Amino acid sequence: MKLTVDERWDLIEKISKETVIFGVYKHTVKDAIGELTVKPLTGIPIAFAVLYGFWSFFGSFAGFFTDGFFVKLFDEHWLPWLQDVFPGGLGNWFYAIMVDAGHMENGILVASDNCFESFGVLTSGFFLAIGVVLPAIIAFYLILTLLEDTGYMPRLAVLIDTVLHKIGLHGFAIVPTILSLGCNVPAVTASRILETKKQRFIMMTLLAIFIPCGAQLGIMEEVIPDTIGFVLLYLFTGYFILGFILHKVLPGKSPEILIDVPPYQMPMLRDVAMKLWMRVKGFFKIAIPFVLLGCIIVNILYLANIIDWLANVLSPVLSGWFGVPKETVGPLIAAFLRKDLAVAQLSAIEMTKYQMITSVVLVSIYFPCVATFMMLLKEGWKDLLGSIAVLALVVFLYGGLLHLIWILLGVA
Amino acid sequence: MEKKLSEMIYDEEGIVKRIEGGLRERIAGMGIRVGKKVKMITKHPMKGPVVVVVDEARTSLGLSIAEKIIVEVKK
Amino acid sequence: MKVLLMGHPNVGKSVVFNRLTGANVIISNYPGTTVDYTKGYMKVKGKDFTVIDVPGTFSLEAKDKAEEVAVKMLEEEKDAVVICVVDSSKIERGLYLTLEIIERGYPVILALNMWDIAQDKSIHIDAEKLENILGIPVIPTIAINGKGIKDLVSKIKDATPVETDKILEKVGGKE
Numbered sequence: 099m100k101l102t103v104d105e106r107w108d109l110i111e112k113i114s115k116e117t118v119i120f121g122v123y124k125h126t127v128k129d130a131i132g133e134l135t136v137k138p139l140t141g142i143p144i145a146f147a148v149l150y151g152f153w154s155f156f157g158s159f160a161g162f163f164t165d166g167f168f169v170k171l172f173d174e175h176w177l178p179w180l181q182d183v184f185p186g187g188l189g190n191w192f193y194a195i196m197v198d199a200g201h202m203e204n205g206i207l208v209a210s211d212n213c214f215e216s217f218g219v220l221t222s223g224f225f226l227a228i229g230v231v232l233p234a235i236i237a238f239y240l241i242l243t244l245l246e247d248t249g250y251m252p253r254l255a256v257l258i259d260t261v262l263h264k265i266g267l268h269g270f271a272i273v274p275t276i277l278s279l280g281c282n283v284p285a286v287t288a289s290r291i292l293e294t295k296k297q298r299f300i301m302m303t304l305l306a307i308f309i310p311c312g313a314q315l316g317i318m319e320e321v322i323p324d325t326i327g328f329v330l331l332y333l334f335t336g337y338f339i340l341g342f343i344l345h346k347v348l349p350g351k352s353p354e355i356l357i358d359v360p361p362y363q364m365p366m367l368r369d370v371a372m373k374l375w376m377r378v379k380g381f382f383k384i385a386i387p388f389v390l391l392g393c394i395i396v397n398i399l400y401l402a403n404i405i406d407w408l409a410n411v412l413s414p415v416l417s418g419w420f421g422v423p424k425e426t427v428g429p430l431i432a433a434f435l436r437k438d439l440a441v442a443q444l445s446a447i448e449m450t451k452y453q454m455i456t457s458v459v460l461v462s463i464y465f466p467c468v469a470t471f472m473m474l475l476k477e478g479w480k481d482l483l484g485s486i487a488v489l490a491l492v493v494f495l496y497g498g499l500l501h502l503i504w505i506l507l508g509v510a
Numbered sequence: 511m512e513k514k515l516s517e518m519i520y521d522e523e524g525i526v527k528r529i530e531g532g533l534r535e536r537i538a539g540m541g542i543r544v545g546k547k548v549k550m551i552t553k554h555p556m557k558g559p560v561v562v563v564v565d566e567a568r569t570s571l572g573l574s575i576a577e578k579i580i581v582e583v584k585k
Numbered sequence: 586m587k588v589l590l591m592g593h594p595n596v597g598k599s600v601v602f603n604r605l606t607g608a609n610v611i612i613s614n615y616p617g618t619t620v621d622y623t624k625g626y627m628k629v630k631g632k633d634f635t636v637i638d639v640p641g642t643f644s645l646e647a648k649d650k651a652e653e654v655a656v657k658m659l660e661e662e663k664d665a666v667v668i669c670v671v672d673s674s675k676i677e678r679g680l681y682l683t684l685e686i687i688e689r690g691y692p693v694i695l696a697l698n699m700w701d702i703a704q705d706k707s708i709h710i711d712a713e714k715l716e717n718i719l720g721i722p723v724i725p726t727i728a729i730n731g732k733g734i735k736d737l738v739s740k741i742k743d744a745t746p747v748e749t750d751k752i753l754e755k756v757g758g759k760e
């Protein structure tokens with residue numbers, strides 16, 4: 099027999115009366131902190147402090163290991179050693195793919211002296227994956243896990259609700275958004291906590307276009323430390339502008355927030371360690387094959403002169419519309435596979451600071467990496483088609499807008 | 511006195527009287543129901559959400575949801 | 586045989602799942618951590634069980650896609666045993682979902698998880714009496730340190746469907 103909502107509550111009340119004794123509840127310090135962090139007056143400054151702390155830790159932790167250790171290891175020992183012992187040598191195609199493609203200087207092919215320029219699978223590939231991205235990913239997930247396990251996330255959700263409401267989402271959308279800063283793949287699935295199709299479409303589209311992943315953030319910290327702030331600002335602004343537009347033009351409902359705010363809790367070391375391990379492992383399973391594959395494919399395309407050909411074909415769009423060197427076509431192809439790899443390859447191309455900003459923005463927004471793409475496909479191909487249509491428009495307009503800004507500022 | 515949950519002020523307590531529209535099913539499992547005591551923890555400005563305590567559990571509701579819950583407050 | 590772990594978001598279903606199957610699904614202190622189901626396996630006295638960690642849901646009227654996954658899972662696994670995990674410190678609303686599942690005719694076991702938190706909040710639940718009224722196994726558990734999990738496993742075989750009328754009778758019938 100099925101009961102109605104009221105009958106069910108009625109029954110529960112009776113059962114509860116017979117079996118449960120509610121003692122006097124004593125308020126604890128946890129509750130007090132809980133309230134301070136969810137009230138606007140105190141909660142918002144605390145949220146800013148927490149997020150700022152997050153970002154600082156991310157930068158310094160990753161920087162410490164990458165610059166302090168891995169750069170030396172890879173550039174001073176690993177690369178020279180491989181250049182020495184690997185069969186073939188400069189000019190050999192297999193050597194170029196695996197170790198060092200070299201570059202032209204005054205008409206002579208010279209060896210690379212760092213792992214950003216060598217492009218080899220064993221050099222650039224491993225350096226990026228292990229030397230740059232791994233520390234970044236560990237730093238990111240360490241903090242994220244602490245935020246998750248203490249119970250801070252739902253409070254952040256409440257605090258940011260008003261803002262996200264303006265773009266058709268609600269506060270809880272902060273969960274997929276922050277997850278996405280680690281990796282877009284689990285973030286796409288996490289969009290399921292949103293109620294309507296409209297909200298999920300907005301969320302997935304915004305994630306796919308505007309949120310750079312942890313790996314990419316790590317590389318950006320490394321190769322464009324001075325301008326990364328601007329790039330992120332431009333991306334996050336895009337997130338809100340597009341969200342606002344989508345909210346206005348799309349049919350469908352945007353229900354409001356309705357969530358539990360659980361009590362704070364001391365994270366358990368074992369759980370934190372386990373989760374960190376699972377996520378780093380998961381990341382590696384997705385990332386390493388694609389980073390290495392990306393190195394191979396781009397190298398082959400270079401060697402077969404396909405990149406040169408494409409660069410010339412696309413030159414009007416790239417240099418004409420977006421104002422970036424046509425050579426960025428290589429990284430843009432790599433970006434299909436891995437955005438981190440793409441940004442790293444950008445750093446080896448000669449261009450102005452402003453062109454660099456535009457190219458990094460383009461790499462970020464122009465197509466979700468293949469792993470994210472597959473995940474979006476799994477959530478529904480119709481939405482994916484829609485997202486891609488939006489994406490194409492955004493890349494063209496929002497990417498072009500940046501070029502326009504540089505022209506107006508007189509720096510293009 | 512009856513008022514909307516959204517109109518309660520900080521620290522105010524009330525008893526749920528009515529839940530309007532289809533909202534009853536939606537929040538059925540969350541413990542907010544007719545006859546329950548609710549206490550306001552915080553209200554966010556600019557049409558932001560509210561946070562209330564029901565049975566010592568904190569729940570956050572968007573403003574338009576809170577408007578559909580009618581409570582009886584003292585005085 | 587199949588065992589479904591159902592319950593509100595953030596009550597500890599995934600911790601229980603990891604305990605039962607030795608898996609390592611992600612656990613966090615916010616509702617909506619699990620948004621897709623995960624299957625795992627356990628062996629009890631030579632019998633194989635498939636255990637499924639289901640996304641949290643407040644009721645069987647799904648309000649988002651994660652809840653849809655949960656409700657669909659329940660509907661698809663017609664002959665599964667359901668372990669209903671509730672947060673003991675929020676026992677009343679936990680019973681809401683438990684009743685909904687019982688009403689649908691599933692054999693249910695009730696895990697009163699977060700027993701430690703209920704005690705901290707000086708909420709005392711008479712598990713035996715509750716077991717008696719509901720007519721289903723009721724086991725206090727603290728998933729994070731494993732307390733009660735063995736008991737839970739051993740009671741799976743005792744779960745049988747219960748008529749709502751029987752429960753109503755025990756507390757004095759419908760008014």
Ligand SMILES: Nc1nc2c(ncn2[C@@H]2O[C@H](COP(=O)(O)OP(=O)(O)OP(=O)(O)O)[C@@H](O)[C@H]2O)c(=O)[nH]1
Nearest residue numbers: 594595596597598599600617618619641699727728
């Ligand atoms: N104190 C205490 N905490 C617990 C207990 N069981 C689980 N937790 C904590 O409760 C939180 C939620 O646990 P999960 O297993 O992720 O909850 P879930 O039910 O799977 O949640 P969803 O996947 O969101 O539906 C975690 O922070 C756990 O550490 C318990 O018995 N006692």
Ligand SMILES: [Mg+2]
Nearest residue numbers: 598599618619
């Ligand atoms: Mg879970």
